[in-house]
Structures are given as C-alpha cells and as structure tokens.
Amino acid sequence: MSSLNSNYIILKKQNLIIECHSGNLDLESYINFVTSTTLDPLFSANMNYFIDLSNVVVTASIDDIRKYNNFTEENFISERKRKVVLVTNSPNQMVFATLFKNSNTQKLKEIEVFSTTTAAINWLNSSLIKYEILDVLMALKNPAKYQPQKKQ
16 A cells, blocks of 8 residues: 655746646545645645546545545635646546546536546646646646656
8 A cells, every 4th residue: 555645836927736646545634645746836726627637546535525625615715717637547446536527516616527638638628738738737747757858
C-alpha cells in the first residue's frame, strides 16, 4: 500500500488547476492535498480542474464521497460555473469517479469523467493547446525525469 502522491500546477491565465495523483486515494489524504492547494497564492475557488486519477488505487468509500462533498460545500464557494474533469483508466477508478460525479451537489460545478486525456481537454475547451497540457501532465507525473519539449 503506497500513500497518495500528488502534484499540481495552477495556470492562472487559463483559469485551470491540473492535478496528477498516484498511490492510494483516500479521503484524508485528498482533503489534505486540496487544503494545501488553497494556500497557493494563485488559487481561486472559481477555477476549472483537470484531475488525473489514472495512476491511483481508490481506497476511499462511497460514504467518503458524501464527506468530501460536505467539505467542499463548507470551504469552497464559487461565484460562477466551473468544470471538473476526472481522467481514469481502470474500472475501479471509473466507478468511483462516476459515483463522485453523480453525487455532486454544487449547482455551479459540472463534472465529467473521461478515459483519455484528449477527450478531457476537448470537453474543458481549454485555451491551452493540447500538447501544453500533455507536457504539464508529464512533468507532474515524473518531475525528476521531465525535460520540456522544444516548441517548433
């Protein structure tokens, strides 16, 4: 059992937070991660989210989803509609992400689950070019090994 390992970047100009997670996804670890991102000076409760869950083992329970929703309702009030993308690649992740999406109680938060990064980027309609998001994801997944691509 490995603990949750999380990296993120906030792209203020694009109004986007990109999160990349690996290891065991449990409620306490994720709430701690989310709480730490809110301390980032670039953070805004109105941002869109791109959350890569493709390398996690979900250990959170269905009841944890309700607890997380309560946590976000108490701590994150957004004034405008925002999008949340969840990228998965296993049945375990897909089921959890779908339950998370279906239990969303925030009217201004639109959640979609995708199995490919490209489909997720298209739905977000981000002002970032696809390869820029792919570069960011590679850097977040492998910070020690990452060498950014040279733009042609």
